[in-house]
Each structure stands twice: as structure tokens, then as C-alpha cells.
Amino acid sequence: MNRRPPLMLQIVTGDPRPITRQITDGIKRHIASGELVPGDGLPSVRGLAQQLAINPNTVAKAYAELTAEGWLLARTGLGLFVAEQRQRLSDAERERRFGEAVDRFVSAVIGLDYAQQTILDRIAAELSHYATKHSA
Incomplete structure (x- = not known):
């Protein structure tokens, strides 16, 4: 439909x-x-x-x-x-993009002077919106 x-x-x-x-x-x-x-x-x-x-x-x-x-x-x-969900990128490309995204994120937040646990908690909260769709 x-x-x-x-x-x-x-x-x-x-x-x-x-x-x-x-x-x-x-x-x-x-x-x-x-x-x-x-x-x-x-x-x-x-x-x-x-x-x-x-x-x-x-x-x-x-x-x-x-x-x-x-x-x-x-x-x-x-x-x-x-479109129907499918693997859109190769594993190597996914890993490359993931690494780049993490590097950009860390560079952006490192100077904000938040405790590491605060950062991790915030990321977990944001990702929880997608938990029902994706696991692992």
C-alpha cells in the first residue's frame, strides 16, 4: 500500500x-x-x-x-x-564511513568539556529512537 x-x-x-x-x-x-x-x-x-x-x-x-x-x-x-531495506554499502565502506563519522563527532565535542559518560548517555538516548528498527 x-x-x-x-x-x-x-x-x-x-x-x-x-x-x-x-x-x-x-x-x-x-x-x-x-x-x-x-x-x-x-x-x-x-x-x-x-x-x-x-x-x-x-x-x-x-x-x-x-x-x-x-x-x-x-x-x-x-x-x-x-525502497525495501537492503545492505546499501559494502562492509568495508560502512566501516570507513563509520570511522569518519566517529572522528568528526569526537573532534566536534572534545572541546565542549562534557564528561565521557554524559556524551555516551546522550548518544545512547539519540540512538534509542532507532533501536526498534535496527539491532546490533
């Missing part, structure tokens, strides 16, 4: 990530949390661009990236839909 729930994304002008990245990250979070499930339809490029008050080319680029990575499936004449 193809549902089209509203796609609640927010573009933050002060965010250092490009708008395209904010869109892809937001959609990935919706999928990982189960808010979007396989078969759910996404707004059209024009529709999401109007909702976010951004250039349609930016949305098209984000959708193209998500499609290339296997998060979305394009159905000719019907639009874009959340």
Missing part, C-alpha cells in the same frame, strides 16, 4: 551542511526511525521545493543521491518511494 505521509523536513540556514545534505540526512532519519516505511511515497520535487522554499534543483539532487544509494526507488510516472 502506497501511503504519502507528510514529509516533515526543516532547512536550517545556520547549519554548516549544504541544503542537499540536510534533505538527504532528514529523509534517511525518517526511514531509519520507521516514520517512512518501504512503499511510502515522497512529495514531488516541485512539491517539496515549495514546502521548503528552496530551488527544485536542490531537491532533485537530494532525491537523485538517495535513489543512487538505494534509499529511494523511482517508479516511472508514479514518483519516488521508499
Whole structure:
């Protein structure tokens, strides 16, 4: 069944990530949390661009990236839909990206002077939103 729930994304002008990245990250979070499930339809490029008050080319680029990575499936004449979950990256690529993400995170928080346990507790709380979807 193809549902089209509203796609609640927010573009933050002060965010250092490009708008395209904010869109892809937001959609990935919706999928990982189960808010979007396989078969759910996404707004059209024009529709999401109007909702976010951004250039349609930016949305098209984000959708193209998500499609290339296997998060979305394009159905000719019907639009874009959340793809069935599958292993999207090789184990080596997953490990490489994980290492980079951890390095970036540690670099970003090391100077904030929080206790290690406080940081770990906060990460655990954030990840708990996704625990029902992914384990291990």
C-alpha cells in the first residue's frame, strides 16, 4: 500500500551542511526511525521545493543521491518511494564511513568539556529512537 505521509523536513540556514545534505540526512532519519516505511511515497520535487522554499534543483539532487544509494526507488510516472531495506554499502565502506563519522563527532565535542559518560548517555538516548528498527 502506497501511503504519502507528510514529509516533515526543516532547512536550517545556520547549519554548516549544504541544503542537499540536510534533505538527504532528514529523509534517511525518517526511514531509519520507521516514520517512512518501504512503499511510502515522497512529495514531488516541485512539491517539496515549495514546502521548503528552496530551488527544485536542490531537491532533485537530494532525491537523485538517495535513489543512487538505494534509499529511494523511482517508479516511472508514479514518483519516488521508499525502497525495501537492503545492505546499501559494502562492509568495508560502512566501516570507513563509520570511522569518519566517529572522528568528526569526537573532534566536534572534545572541546565542549562534557564528561565521557554524559556524551555516551546522550548518544545512547539519540540512538534509542532507532533501536526498534535496527539491532546490533
